Amino acid sequence: MAVFEYKALNKKGKNVSGIIDAESNSAAKAKLRQQDIFPSALNKIESDTVAKEKKSKSIFPQIRFFTRISSAELSMITRQMSTLLSAGFPLVKAVSTLVPQARSKALQKVLSKIKDAIEEGSSFANALALYPNVFSPIFINMVNAGESSGTLEIVLERLADFNENREDSKNKIQASLAYPVLMSCIGFGVLLVLLTYVVPGIVNIFSDMSQTLPLPTMILISVSSFFKSWWWGILLTPFFLFFLLLLIRKTEKGGYFIDNLLISLPVTGNLLKKIIAARFTRTLGSLLENGVPMLTAMHITKSIAGNRVMFELISKACDTVEQGGELGNVLINSKAFPNLASQMIKIGETSGELEKMLEKTADLFEKDVHTAVTAATSLIEPLIILIMGIVVGGIILAVCLPIFEINQLIQ
Numbered sequence: 001m002a003v004f005e006y007k008a009l010n011k012k013g014k015n016v017s018g019i020i021d022a023e024s025n026s027a028a029k030a031k032l033r034q035q036d037i038f039p040s041a042l043n044k045i046e047s048d049t050v051a052k053e054k055k056s057k058s059i060f061p062q063i064r065f066f067t068r069i070s071s072a073e074l075s076m077i078t079r080q081m082s083t084l085l086s087a088g089f090p091l092v093k094a095v096s097t098l099v100p101q102a103r104s105k106a107l108q109k110v111l112s113k114i115k116d117a118i119e120e121g122s123s124f125a126n127a128l129a130l131y132p133n134v135f136s137p138i139f140i141n142m143v144n145a146g147e148s149s150g151t152l153e154i155v156l157e158r159l160a161d162f163n164e165n166r167e168d169s170k171n172k173i174q175a176s177l178a179y180p181v182l183m184s185c186i187g188f189g190v191l192l193v194l195l196t197y198v199v200p201g202i203v204n205i206f207s208d209m210s211q212t213l214p215l216p217t218m219i220l221i222s223v224s225s226f227f228k229s230w231w232w233g234i235l236l237t238p239f240f241l242f243f244l245l246l247l248i249r250k251t252e253k254g255g256y257f258i259d260n261l262l263i264s265l266p267v268t269g270n271l272l273k274k275i276i277a278a279r280f281t282r283t284l285g286s287l288l289e290n291g292v293p294m295l296t297a298m299h300i301t302k303s304i305a306g307n308r309v310m311f312e313l314i315s316k317a318c319d320t321v322e323q324g325g326e327l328g329n330v331l332i333n334s335k336a337f338p339n340l341a342s343q344m345i346k347i348g349e350t351s352g353e354l355e356k357m358l359e360k361t362a363d364l365f366e367k368d369v370h371t372a373v374t375a376a377t378s379l380i381e382p383l384i385i386l387i388m389g390i391v392v393g394g395i396i397l398a399v400c401l402p403i404f405e406i407n408q409l410i411q
Contacts, residue, residue, distance in 0.1 A: 005043050005105070011036040019099055019108040069107045069134055075163040077102060077111075082156035091152075092118050110134055123147055137300045138162075138283060145291035155290050162286050169278075169366050176373045180380040187388045192234070194395060195227040202399055213402055220398035252308075259308045263336055270338075271372055276310050277341040278365035285358030295322055309336045327354075341365065 006028070007017045016037060020028055025042060032039050077098055084094035095115040102108045110131055117127035125144035128135040139159060146155030199220065213221075227234065248254035263269045263276075280301055287297035295318060302314040317330040328346025331337045341361050348357025 005109070006032060006037075006039045007041040008032060008037045008039040010038075019105070019112050069104060069110070071163055071167050073103055073107060074134070075160045075167070077107065078156050078163070079160035082153045082160065085153035085156065091124060107134075124152070137303060138287065141292050141296060141300060142287060142290045145287075149291050151291075158286065158290060162282070166282070169370070172370055173373050176370075176377045180377050180384065183381065183384050187384060191388075191391060192227065192231060194392075195224045196231050199224040199395060199399075200228055214398070214405070216394065216398040217402050220395060256308045256312075259310075263307065263309060271369065271376075272307075273336065273338050274365045274369050274372070276305065276307055277338050278362050278369060280305065280310070280314070281341065281345070281358045281365070282362035285355050285362060288358070289355040298327075307336075313337060338365070 005017075005019055007015065010016050020031060025044070028042055029039055080098055080101065081094055084097060085091070089097065092115055095111055095118065099108050099111045099115070102111060113130070114124075114127040117130060118124060123144070124147055125140055128140050128143060132140075142155050142159055143152065146152040245258065249258050263272050265272075283301045283304060284297055287300060288294065292300075298314060298318045298321065302311055302318065305311045305314060313331070313334050313336050317327050320330045321327055326346070326349050328342055328349050331345060332339065332342035334342075344357050344361045344364075345354070348354040351357070
C-alpha cells in the first residue's frame with residue numbers, strides 16, 4: 001500500500017493537509033472524498049531507497065531544514081501508543097490512529113511507512129529498525145523485548161518515561177549553563193568594543209605626548225592596537241579551534257587522547273565521569289528491566305557511551321561478562337568510572353537485584369551532576385562579574401594615570 005501526501009479543501013472551504021495511505025492515486029482521492037475532503041494536490045511519498053537514488057543523481061541535492069523529529073515529540077507519540085495498546089487497540093490500528101496526531105510531517109511519513117511494514121508481516125521492532133535515524137538501538141531493542149514478552153504497552157510507557165527523564169536532565173544542565181555562557185559572550189563583546197573603538201580614541205591623546213607614559217597605559221595602548229588590527233582573527237580563533245578539535249577527535253588516536261584528557265581534568269573530569277556513569281547505568285538498567293539480554297544491552301550502551309575511553313572499558317566488560325565474569329569487577333578496577341558507581345553495581349550483582357541498583361545509581365549520579373552544575377554556575381556568575389570589573393577597572397586606571405601626571409605637572 002502506498003502513502004500519499006495531500007493538500008485539500010474541507011467541506012467548510014478551509015485548506016487542510018496531511019498523509020493518507022491507499023492502493024493508488026485514484027483510491028486515495030476517493031478515500032479523501034468519503035471524508036468530505038477535496039484534494040487539490042496529491043503526491044506519492046516514495047520509499048527511502050528511491051529517494052536516496054534520486055538524491056545521489058542530483059547535482060545540487062536539496063537541503064531540507066527543520067525535518068528532524070524531536071525527542072519530545074517521539075516521547076509523546078510513544079506514550080500515546082502505550083495508551084492505545086492498553087485500551088485494546090490492535091497494533092496496526094494504533095499506529096494508523098497516531099499518524100494524524102503527529103505534529104511534524106516527517107514523523108507522519110515514518111509512522112505511515114511503519115504501518116505498511118507491519119501490514120506486510122514485519123514485526124513492530126523490525127519496522128522501527130528501518131529508520132535508525134529516528135529510533136535509537138535502545139528503543140528498538142526494548143520494543144523487541146516487549147513484543148517477545150507480550151508486554152509491549154508497558155515497555156512503551158517505560159520508554160516514554162526514559163526519554164522524558166533523559167531530556168529533562170539535559171534541559172536542566174543546559175538551562176544552568178545558559179546564563180553564564182551568555183554573560184561571558186556579552187562580556188567579551190563589550191571588552192572587544194572597548195579595546196577596538198573606544199580606547200584608541202582616548203589613548204591617541206597620550207601617544208602624542210613627549211613625556212614617558214606609565215607602564216599600564218603603554219600596555220593598554222599595545223593591547224588596543226593589537227585588538228584593532230586583529231579583531232577579526234580574535235573572533236575567528238574560537239571557531240577555528242573548535243573545528244580543529246572536531247577534526248582531531250574524528251581520528252582514532254586523537255579522539256582517544258582528547259576523551260582521556262577530558263575525564264582526567266581535576267574538576268570537569270569528575271563531573272564528566274558522573275554524567276557518563278549516569279547515562280550508562282540508566283540505559284543498562286532500563287534495557288535489562290525490559291528483558292533485553294545482558295550482552296545485547298551492554299553492546300547498546302557501549303555504542304552510546306560518547307567517550308572512547310568508556311567505549312574501551314565497556315568492550316572489555318562485555319568480553320568479561322561473556323566469559324562468565326562480573327561487570328562490577330571490571331568497572332571497579334578502572335579510573336574512568338566512578339568508584340561509588342562500581343561498588344553499587346557490584347552490590348547489585350551480588351544481591352541479584354542489578355536492575356534496581358542500576359536505576360538507583362543513575363538517580364544518585366543525575367542528582368549529583370545537577371547539584372554540581374548548579375553550584376558551579378552560582379560561582380561562575382559572580383566570577384565573570386569580578387573579572388569584568390577588574391578588566392574595566394584596569395582600563396580606567398591606565399587612562400587616568402597620565403591625566404594625574406599632567407595635573408601634577410601643571411600644579
